[in-house]
Amino acid sequence: MPRFFVSSADLEEENGTTRIVLEGPDAAHISRALRMKPGEELVLCDERGTEYRARIESAGGQVVCTVLDSAPSETEPPYEAVVYQALAKGERFDTVVMKATELGAARIVPVASSRCTVKLSPADYAKKRERWQKIAAEAAGQSGRGRIPEVADPVRFSDAVKEAAKADLPLFCYEGGEGPGTVPLPELFPEKTPKTVAVFVGPEGGFEPSEAREAVGAGMRPAGLGKRILRTETAAPFVLASLAFRYELAGKDGGNEP
Amino acid sequence: MPRFFVSSADLEEENGTTRIVLEGPDAAHISRALRMKPGEELVLCDERGTEYRARIESAGGQVVCTVLDSAPSETEPPYEAVVYQALAKGERFDTVVMKATELGAARIVPVASSRCTVKLSPADYAKKRERWQKIAAEAAGQSGRGRIPEVADPVRFSDAVKEAAKADLPLFCYEGGEGPGTVPLPELFPEKTPKTVAVFVGPEGGFEPSEAREAVGAGMRPAGLGKRILRTETAAPFVLASLAFRYELAGKDGGNEP
Structure with missing residues (x-):
């Protein structure tokens, strides 16, 4: 699954749902290079080593995602x-x-x-x-x-x-x-x-x-x-x-x- | 000490002395780049993992060396x-x-x-x-x-x-x-x-x-x-x-x- 790095500060909580909007090169990469569509999933990683499984709600110059679940990254070393x-x-x-x-x-x-x-x-x-x-x-x-x-x-x-x-x-x-x-x-x-x-x-x-x-x-x-x-x-x-x-x-x- | 790789077949035994003649790029490197002189020492390594400490007898287009002693290489892994x-x-x-x-x-x-x-x-x-x-x-x-x-x-x-x-x-x-x-x-x-x-x-x-x-x-x-x-x-x-x-x-x- 494609992985992108985000800042935890960009996660927005609303009515019990966590959303995040990707812009710039990441949005272009998702929409144009990978041609991903609403409904498809990707992985977002923040600077604290948390990974979010997220669903694309809308693609384009901005990509709006809803977080489905999150867990500590499993690929970071224990030190x-x-x-x-x-x-x-x-x-x-x-x-x-x-x-x-x-x-x-x-x-x-x-x-x-x-x-x-x-x-x-x-x-x-x-x-x-x-x-x-x-x-x-x-x-x-x-x-x-x-x-x-x-x-x-x-x-x-x-x-x-x-x-x-x-x-x-x-x-x-x-x-x-x-x-x-x-x-x-x-x-x-x-x-x-x-x-x-x-x-x-x-x-x-x-x-x-x-x-x-x-x-x-x-x-x-x-x-x-x-x-x-x-x-x-x-x-x-x-x-x-x-x-x-x-x-x-x-x-x-x-x-x-x- | 400078190290050069040689073939064990090129070692010549004569009157209890082991000699080796280096030619080509190695000889040029020793004589011209390193400007080594007779009496100076170098290390020769053969394909079997043996290291020879050798003394230069004459330098130039050919470099003649006498082997002083030899030992298994200490830098090769045990596998x-x-x-x-x-x-x-x-x-x-x-x-x-x-x-x-x-x-x-x-x-x-x-x-x-x-x-x-x-x-x-x-x-x-x-x-x-x-x-x-x-x-x-x-x-x-x-x-x-x-x-x-x-x-x-x-x-x-x-x-x-x-x-x-x-x-x-x-x-x-x-x-x-x-x-x-x-x-x-x-x-x-x-x-x-x-x-x-x-x-x-x-x-x-x-x-x-x-x-x-x-x-x-x-x-x-x-x-x-x-x-x-x-x-x-x-x-x-x-x-x-x-x-x-x-x-x-x-x-x-x-x-x-x-």
């Missing part, structure tokens, strides 16, 4: 994973946004680290962010996410580390070498599903040992992802896949009945 | 994972080859499935294969692999399924819907590290239910990767990350000492 990713050159950050969205990230925070070669002016960044937010929205729709991850404003390394350290599972992905020793990822995963996870990933070339020491000093856990060297855009997907494998799929939810 | 990937349009197969190499695949087999929209002539394919093998070689070098995964000739779905079913852990990634029910990935992973793993991934749009039934009939296990819909190029990396998390990192090997 809130925030990806802190060093700004990368070219299309690498695009890839991270797309893959992190597919793999269940709740939020993506660009980080300016000292080895990071990308310097953006606020105006450049506003453009970039709009682009990344659009990539996240598309990937969320395509992968059946219950919400669109937010792409945040860029944060300085020291501030990002302090924020990330507050997570139940604050993972600082580090290749090692000088600086603090790492612990293999599975050993850092607690028995019980953590409520919040931070996945901190460095730029191409890795973090400086001093940055790793600062992160560990702030309370982050230095995580080892193995002996192969992962590209900067592969590290967060690796950790997000591991989280899904360990906390989301282990159980009955990953399978389906015929 | 042989073969990725069977439906041929995909555009650059998606490139991405799969690159990421599967980074994440430890031993071999990548292109599969022609019935929903697969890519039809290649043998001549087209030979060109593509050369390109993919080059991507694999670059990714292997960059990620510190002990060997270059082989990109195989394309195989028809029915033949690929029969071959893949022979693996200790024959995973058929299936989104479900009609056809056989799936089992969540972690439930399919045995306690003991499997020697051989097959990771079978469908095209955009998934496998036909009849294909899934054929695979299960041949002995493959229908694996559920969760409720979010992964793109075709994300599925194999997801499974390879899960394998690394479960069988390679769980233990001491994923961490490093300061």
Whole structure:
């Protein structure tokens, strides 16, 4: 069933019925591209992770829908994973946004680290962010996410580390070498599903040992992802896949009945 | 230390010393790009997963090296994972080859499935294969692999399924819907590290239910990767990350000492 993202503020309660009006590109997509007609159903997801099954009452430039029922999204992970990713050159950050969205990230925070070669002016960044937010929205729709991850404003390394350290599972992905020793990822995963996870990933070339020491000093856990060297855009997907494998799929939810 | 891939057949034994001569692009890279000089050391990896620490005796158009010692590669996974990937349009197969190499695949087999929209002539394919093998070689070098995964000739779905079913852990990634029910990935992973793993991934749009039934009939296990819909190029990396998390990192090997 087609899925669209809405704001919970746009739901209108009237005589015991909940209605919502879709406009702009979503309405055009429903009416023209999908050629949906009154009586057909679609799924609307709000920013709180609630999914609404809705019936189209009228289509066209505006699409009026009535909500039939609602339930918490079943495709959102049981943890809130925030990806802190060093700004990368070219299309690498695009890839991270797309893959992190597919793999269940709740939020993506660009980080300016000292080895990071990308310097953006606020105006450049506003453009970039709009682009990344659009990539996240598309990937969320395509992968059946219950919400669109937010792409945040860029944060300085020291501030990002302090924020990330507050997570139940604050993972600082580090290749090692000088600086603090790492612990293999599975050993850092607690028995019980953590409520919040931070996945901190460095730029191409890795973090400086001093940055790793600062992160560990702030309370982050230095995580080892193995002996192969992962590209900067592969590290967060690796950790997000591991989280899904360990906390989301282990159980009955990953399978389906015929 | 710079890493180069060699064939074990090129090692020459003479008076108790093992020598190897590098030519062509590798020799040019060592002599010109890296400006390495006699006395400096590099790492050579052969197709069996052995790493040789070697000293340069003479550089130039040919680089003559003496082997100092050898050991099994420490960056190869403890299992042989073969990725069977439906041929995909555009650059998606490139991405799969690159990421599967980074994440430890031993071999990548292109599969022609019935929903697969890519039809290649043998001549087209030979060109593509050369390109993919080059991507694999670059990714292997960059990620510190002990060997270059082989990109195989394309195989028809029915033949690929029969071959893949022979693996200790024959995973058929299936989104479900009609056809056989799936089992969540972690439930399919045995306690003991499997020697051989097959990771079978469908095209955009998934496998036909009849294909899934054929695979299960041949002995493959229908694996559920969760409720979010992964793109075709994300599925194999997801499974390879899960394998690394479960069988390679769980233990001491994923961490490093300061």
